[in-house]
Amino acid sequence: MAFGIRRAGLGIEAGLKSNLQIRHLQYLIVLARERHFGRAATVLAISQPALSQAVQQIEKHFGLPIVQRQQSGFQGFTPEGENILAWARQAIADHDRLVSASESETQHELRGSLKIALAPVTMSIVSLLTTPFTERYPGVTISILSRTLKDLERDFRNFDVDVGVSYLDAVSQPGLRPYALYDESYYLLVPDGHYLSDRTSIAWREVGELPLCMLDPKLQNRIILDGIFAKVGVKPQAVIETDCSLGLFAHMRSGKWLTVVPHSYFYLLGDWAFIRSIPIVDPVVTSAIGLLIQERNPVPPVIQAFVEVAEQAMIPQHLDRYRPR
Numbered sequence: 001m002a003f004g005i006r007r008a009g010l011g012i013e014a015g016l017k018s019n020l021q022i023r024h025l026q027y028l029i030v031l032a033r034e035r036h037f038g039r040a041a042t043v044l045a046i047s048q049p050a051l052s053q054a055v056q057q058i059e060k061h062f063g064l065p066i067v068q069r070q071q072s073g074f075q076g077f078t079p080e081g082e083n084i085l086a087w088a089r090q091a092i093a094d095h096d097r098l099v100s101a102s103e104s105e106t107q108h109e110l111r112g113s114l115k116i117a118l119a120p121v122t123m124s125i126v127s128l129l130t131t132p133f134t135e136r137y138p139g140v141t142i143s144i145l146s147r148t149l150k151d152l153e154r155d156f157r158n159f160d161v162d163v164g165v166s167y168l169d170a171v172s173q174p175g176l177r178p179y180a181l182y183d184e185s186y187y188l189l190v191p192d193g194h195y196l197s198d199r200t201s202i203a204w205r206e207v208g209e210l211p212l213c214m215l216d217p218k219l220q221n222r223i224i225l226d227g228i229f230a231k232v233g234v235k236p237q238a239v240i241e242t243d244c245s246l247g248l249f250a251h252m253r254s255g256k257w258l259t260v261v262p263h264s265y266f267y268l269l270g271d272w273a274f275i276r277s278i279p280i281v282d283p284v285v286t287s288a289i290g291l292l293i294q295e296r297n298p299v300p301p302v303i304q305a306f307v308e309v310a311e312q313a314m315i316p317q318h319l320d321r322y323r324p325r
Helices: 022-035 037-044 048-062 079-108 120-136 148-158 220-231 245-253 263-269 303-309 315-318
Strands: 069-070 074-075 112-118 140-146 164-166 177-183 184-190 212-213 237-242 259-262 275-279 287-294
Touching: 022 037, 022 245, 037 069, 037 074, 048 079, 048 220, 069 120, 074 184, 112 120, 112 148, 112 287, 120 164, 120 177, 120 220, 120 245, 120 263, 120 315, 148 259, 148 287, 164 220, 164 237, 164 303, 177 263, 177 303, 184 263, 212 220, 212 245, 212 259, 220 259, 220 303, 237 245, 245 259, 245 263, 259 263, 263 315
Parallel strands: 112 140, 112 164, 212 237
Antiparallel strands: 069 074, 164 287, 177 287, 184 259, 184 275
């Protein structure tokens, strides 16, 4: 299989000939991840001299130094090496998807694998996407990852993920195609019997003056909440912070804590008798949650199939069934 390459900064055009194989590109990607020749060689189950020789072969092929070396070992990639690495990642991703698509055509059934990365808060709805997909396409295996938006965008750049689910308004990386899924709204959770438990609504300013258990400030959900509080002139009293939704649930289960959650959490919480939910108003705020894939033509069959299932999943209707009345 031959590939063409033309990347800014290389000033060359070359092809993968018989002396440069797919495995060489895989070696390069593993070295980039491990950032150490010895560790990369261990992961690849080859000797360190064999890995070094493979990297030298890539450099000879392109006529460029791609790895910075010192006596202490691997020091990173040269600017030209970074360009070749980016091309290698795309070439491997395209190769793997082509193999998967070819197998599916041969077997007349969609097969392969799909890697989905979700913002931690959106993990609550993942089964509404994956269950109908696996029912329709049982030959596809799915890996599910929790990622901050920053990490999700990095994974897309490195071709380490096929589909993302996150906050659409916060996406900054170009080349990502969005598909809206639902609009997230917010509730204050309080223990049953709390002095606020009979309230039918509560203002953001008042919520900001309460002692809260909240998600970590690095997570996009918390960034959004902090922005809302700032607009109404308060700073939330986050007494406990966690980077895991289970941490919020565990503290609510104790019957001693208050927290702010998106309405999608009610799909998991159900009718927990020991909590009361209060819509937060003044202002009423929503945030768009959606699917993200890389812009490419054609879209790989497994990814296209997942997008089609997601668009038919009727997630807003499912979530509204569990929204407090």
